[in-house]
Amino acid sequence: MNRLTFIRITALACSLFLFSIVASAQSRPPHPIQVLVSPDKPNWTYAPGEEATFTIRILKHQVPLSNTEVSYTVGPEKMTPTDQGTLLLKNGEAQVKGKLTDPGFLRCEARITVDGVTYRGLATAGYAPERIQPTQQLPDDFWDFWNTAKTEAAKIPMDAKLTLLPDRCTEKADMYQVSIQNYETGGRIYGILAKPKTQGKYPAVLQVPGAGIRPYYGIVDLAEQGVITLQVGIHGIPVIHETGLYDDLRAAALKNYQFFNLDDRDQYYYKRVYLGCVRAIDYLFSLPEFDGNTLAVWGGSQGGALSIVTAALDSRVKYLVSLYPALCDLTGYLHGRAGGWPHMFNTSNAPFMAKEEKIETSAYYDVVNFARSVNIPGYYTWGYNDETCPPTSYYAAYNVIKAPRELDLVQETGHWTYPEQQTKIREWLLSKLGK
Structure with missing residues (x-):
C-alpha cells in the first residue's frame, strides 16, 4: 500500500468516525x-x-x-x-x-x-x-468601483493549469488541482475541480470557502451525480499540501488576513478574493464539459458571504446557497448593535480599527451592499444562536434581498448545521441544476 492510498483510507475512516459522532450526538449528550x-x-x-x-x-x-x-x-x-x-x-x-x-x-x-x-x-x-435593516451605507460609486475592478481584472490572462490527482479520482469522477491567474499578473487562485468521467454537458457548482487557511479535497459526490464542482481557496496558495503548512500560515503570515489593508479600498485583502470568485466562474465557463448556463454558487460563513457577493457581481450565476453569511453589516457595532464577522468595529477592535478610512472601505465590501443587487433564487439556512456571525448582521443582508428566497430556519443552531440541513441543501441544488 503506497502512502497516498494509506492517507486516503485513513481520511475515509476518520470521516466515517466523525459521521458516527454526529449521528449519535442526536441521542447522546456530549457531557454529563x-x-x-x-x-x-x-x-x-x-x-x-x-x-x-x-x-x-x-x-x-x-x-x-x-x-x-x-x-x-x-x-x-x-x-x-x-x-x-x-x-x-x-x-x-x-x-x-x-x-x-x-x-x-x-x-x-x-x-x-x-x-x-x-x-x-x-x-x-x-x-x-424580518424588520432588521442595515446600518451600513451604500457608496454612490459602489458599482462604478466594482465594474471597473472587474473590467481591469478581465484583462489578465487566465493561464489555467490542471494537475490530475489520481488517488482522489473515483470510478465516476476525475479530480484535479486547478490554478488560475487572478486579478493581477502573477496572482493565482487555486481549487479542486471534480468532473464526471462520462462525456457530456453538465451543470456546475462553485463552492466558496469559510474563513481560515486549510487544504481542500473537492466535492466528489456531486460530480458522481453529474455536476461539475470547483471548490476554491482564497489565499493564492496551492490547496493540496500537508496541514502543517496551513497551520503555520494561519499563525503567522496570514494571521488576521481579514483586516489587511482595510484603510484602502483598492488594496483591501478581499478585493482579490471577490474578483477571484469571478475568475473561478470564468474558468468554469471555459470548460467544454460545462453546459454553458446552469451554475450555482454555495458556501457558509465567509463562504456564505462570498456566495451573495459572487451572485451580485456576476450575472452568469443562476442560483445561490448561503449559510450564516459573514461580512454582513460590519458597522452594526458603531450603531449600538452586533455587526458581522470579523467584528472589526466591536469594542475590543474599535480603538484602532474604527477610523474613517477603514469605515469607508468597509462599505465597498459589506455583503449588505451586494445583497441589494441579488436577483436570482437563493437558499439560506441558519439559526438564532450563532455567536460567530450574529443573526442581527445576516438578517440585515437577507432583508434587502428582493429575489426569490427560501429560508430554512433552525432556531437552536449556532455556527453549525445539522446533517439534515446539508441534505436539504444538496437536494435543493440538485433540483435547480436539473438532477
Missing part, C-alpha cells in the same frame, strides 16, 4: 452536565416590546439539579448584558425574563461550574428579525 436554556415561544420569535421568558435547566446524568446556583446574563447579542446575576435552581430549573423594544436578538446565557469545570448554554430570542 447539560445546561439547557429555552425561550417560552416554540418559534423563538417575539414582537418588539414583548417579554421573553427563558427557562434554565441543569441536568446531571439527565437528572435535574436542585438547590444549585447558576449564573446568567441577558442582553442584545454581542453587547453588554442588560441583566445578570445568579439564581437558585428549584426543581432543577429557574427563569429569567427580558425584552427588546426594537428589532434584534436577545440572548440569555447560563453558566454553572461543577467539579471545577464550567458548562454553559444559551438561547436567543428573535425580535421581528
Whole structure:
C-alpha cells in the first residue's frame, strides 16, 4: 500500500468516525452536565416590546439539579448584558425574563461550574428579525468601483493549469488541482475541480470557502451525480499540501488576513478574493464539459458571504446557497448593535480599527451592499444562536434581498448545521441544476 492510498483510507475512516459522532450526538449528550436554556415561544420569535421568558435547566446524568446556583446574563447579542446575576435552581430549573423594544436578538446565557469545570448554554430570542435593516451605507460609486475592478481584472490572462490527482479520482469522477491567474499578473487562485468521467454537458457548482487557511479535497459526490464542482481557496496558495503548512500560515503570515489593508479600498485583502470568485466562474465557463448556463454558487460563513457577493457581481450565476453569511453589516457595532464577522468595529477592535478610512472601505465590501443587487433564487439556512456571525448582521443582508428566497430556519443552531440541513441543501441544488 503506497502512502497516498494509506492517507486516503485513513481520511475515509476518520470521516466515517466523525459521521458516527454526529449521528449519535442526536441521542447522546456530549457531557454529563447539560445546561439547557429555552425561550417560552416554540418559534423563538417575539414582537418588539414583548417579554421573553427563558427557562434554565441543569441536568446531571439527565437528572435535574436542585438547590444549585447558576449564573446568567441577558442582553442584545454581542453587547453588554442588560441583566445578570445568579439564581437558585428549584426543581432543577429557574427563569429569567427580558425584552427588546426594537428589532434584534436577545440572548440569555447560563453558566454553572461543577467539579471545577464550567458548562454553559444559551438561547436567543428573535425580535421581528424580518424588520432588521442595515446600518451600513451604500457608496454612490459602489458599482462604478466594482465594474471597473472587474473590467481591469478581465484583462489578465487566465493561464489555467490542471494537475490530475489520481488517488482522489473515483470510478465516476476525475479530480484535479486547478490554478488560475487572478486579478493581477502573477496572482493565482487555486481549487479542486471534480468532473464526471462520462462525456457530456453538465451543470456546475462553485463552492466558496469559510474563513481560515486549510487544504481542500473537492466535492466528489456531486460530480458522481453529474455536476461539475470547483471548490476554491482564497489565499493564492496551492490547496493540496500537508496541514502543517496551513497551520503555520494561519499563525503567522496570514494571521488576521481579514483586516489587511482595510484603510484602502483598492488594496483591501478581499478585493482579490471577490474578483477571484469571478475568475473561478470564468474558468468554469471555459470548460467544454460545462453546459454553458446552469451554475450555482454555495458556501457558509465567509463562504456564505462570498456566495451573495459572487451572485451580485456576476450575472452568469443562476442560483445561490448561503449559510450564516459573514461580512454582513460590519458597522452594526458603531450603531449600538452586533455587526458581522470579523467584528472589526466591536469594542475590543474599535480603538484602532474604527477610523474613517477603514469605515469607508468597509462599505465597498459589506455583503449588505451586494445583497441589494441579488436577483436570482437563493437558499439560506441558519439559526438564532450563532455567536460567530450574529443573526442581527445576516438578517440585515437577507432583508434587502428582493429575489426569490427560501429560508430554512433552525432556531437552536449556532455556527453549525445539522446533517439534515446539508441534505436539504444538496437536494435543493440538485433540483435547480436539473438532477
